[in-house]
Amino acid sequence: MRQATVTINRDALQYNLNRVKQLAPKAKIVSMVKANAYGHGLENSLSALAQSDAFGVACLEEAIEIRQLGFNQPVTLIEGVFSEDEMQIVLDNHFECMIHHQQQLDWLRQYKTQYQEKKLKVWVKLNSGMNRLGFKFPEIINVIQSLKADGFECVLAMHFANADSDDHPMNEQQKQQFLQVREACAPILCSCCNSAAIIKWPELHFDYVRPGVMLYGASPFADRSVHDLDLKPVMTFSAEIIALNHIHTGEKVGYGSTVTAEKEMDIAIVSIGYGDGYPRAYVSPNTVVVNDQTVNLFGRVSMDMMSIDVTGLNASIGDAVELWGEQRLVDDVAKANGTIGYELLCRLSNRPVRIVK
The missing domain is CATH 3.20.20.10 (Alanine racemase)
Structure with missing residues (x-):
């Protein structure tokens, strides 16, 4: 699944x-x-x-x-x-x-x-x-x-x-x-x-x-995080690595070929995209968390997948990727996308499986 x-x-x-x-x-x-x-x-x-x-x-x-x-x-x-x-x-x-x-x-x-x-x-x-x-x-x-x-x-x-x-x-x-x-x-x-x-x-x-x-568990302030306010994130949005690619200097990744490897890189493909409600466009560098490490997105987000830079991380297929939650706050994802946390929370599609604990 x-x-x-x-x-x-x-x-x-x-x-x-x-x-x-x-x-x-x-x-x-x-x-x-x-x-x-x-x-x-x-x-x-x-x-x-x-x-x-x-x-x-x-x-x-x-x-x-x-x-x-x-x-x-x-x-x-x-x-x-x-x-x-x-x-x-x-x-x-x-x-x-x-x-x-x-x-x-x-x-x-x-x-x-x-x-x-x-x-x-x-x-x-x-x-x-x-x-x-x-x-x-x-x-x-x-x-x-x-x-x-x-x-x-x-x-x-x-x-x-x-x-x-x-x-x-x-x-x-x-x-x-x-x-x-x-x-x-x-x-x-x-x-x-x-x-x-x-x-x-x-x-x-x-x-x-x-x-x-x-x-x-999102902040109403641009300059104060939920941790500053003694609040707890309620939603964790996550996916998994489904493929790993080693690419060479000069190779390109994703739709539009908008990014080019400036060195040897390991790129992980994650089972999430704008069809799930993850934003496609970002106005400043955007990150996710893998194995407690913050890593950068690399290239455009597509409907069902995204690419992330896992160079030096020793990542594996099946590793969990936190898109937002406890470690990567939804407000920070929103800021990278030029919007607010409210919008990201409200516009998730029904495709991701809901788990309640």
């Missing part, structure tokens, strides 16, 4: 959840499990995240899967419903909605009695400058006050655009807008912290925090 595997360490996932609890001991934790738990597998991840106070998803289909798997915690649809007919499904399954435009507000009011009977909270999104979703200031104050007057329990929510940056001026702008709305609408439950904000701004934890990538 072709050896391309994604191993999920549920103990590490639980460890990272407990790390969030240490950082935000007074806040309820809404664990973000959208996009198939950031590519880790929803079913596998929920069992390790069972001590979460609630879950956050992007759409109704993801929320329904949580219920089908037997988890009864509150679930927040962070983009809300996409059509009026979804509202009845929301009510039947006790989901909570984020609202961010007038049409959603109208739909909510049409189901006011049922929504309130089920004691569901309304999450109201503030657009404080990111300009994706939400009501702008000061309109949101009127929205929240009218909802409260109608008997709805509200959660004021916001998302930081630059929480991973220490000195971005938008951070202070967003903070101040959020605090203004919070004061104008008091008393009100509040939530504004993603992974980076949870770590950086404990004074903003308020009632709910929404950890995402930190749960899965």
Whole structure:
């Protein structure tokens, strides 16, 4: 059998959840499990995240899967419903909605009695400058006050655009807008912290925090690794050496013949490629780990295979190759590919075998 595997360490996932609890001991934790738990597998991840106070998803289909798997915690649809007919499904399954435009507000009011009977909270999104979703200031104050007057329990929510940056001026702008709305609408439950904000701004934890990538052992910061943050990588993506080639000076390797041996070299062929979700292009030298040694990729990644330089390593067919995991962090692979760890985790194909431990 072709050896391309994604191993999920549920103990590490639980460890990272407990790390969030240490950082935000007074806040309820809404664990973000959208996009198939950031590519880790929803079913596998929920069992390790069972001590979460609630879950956050992007759409109704993801929320329904949580219920089908037997988890009864509150679930927040962070983009809300996409059509009026979804509202009845929301009510039947006790989901909570984020609202961010007038049409959603109208739909909510049409189901006011049922929504309130089920004691569901309304999450109201503030657009404080990111300009994706939400009501702008000061309109949101009127929205929240009218909802409260109608008997709805509200959660004021916001998302930081630059929480991973220490000195971005938008951070202070967003903070101040959020605090203004919070004061104008008091008393009100509040939530504004993603992974980076949870770590950086404990004074903003308020009632709910929404950890995402930190749960899965990737860093929300470009300059701080998961080890710096006392988090553990949850996913190990690995493959095996399936062939060994000795090449001479001047010989070329791979599609496009883009690399040329400048000396005698041993090249290993690894059973992984972009068909499995490993990125094809990289903007700086990229590496993998073989027998606890870091080695360079050599040439282009193809659909099913890649070539690596194992000169002097005494490598053998069948040796394991860590593409990312404990030794080669997914964030470092992402940096070499000009992207972020989130993308690599989420875009894995279904071809690699999933192993849960």
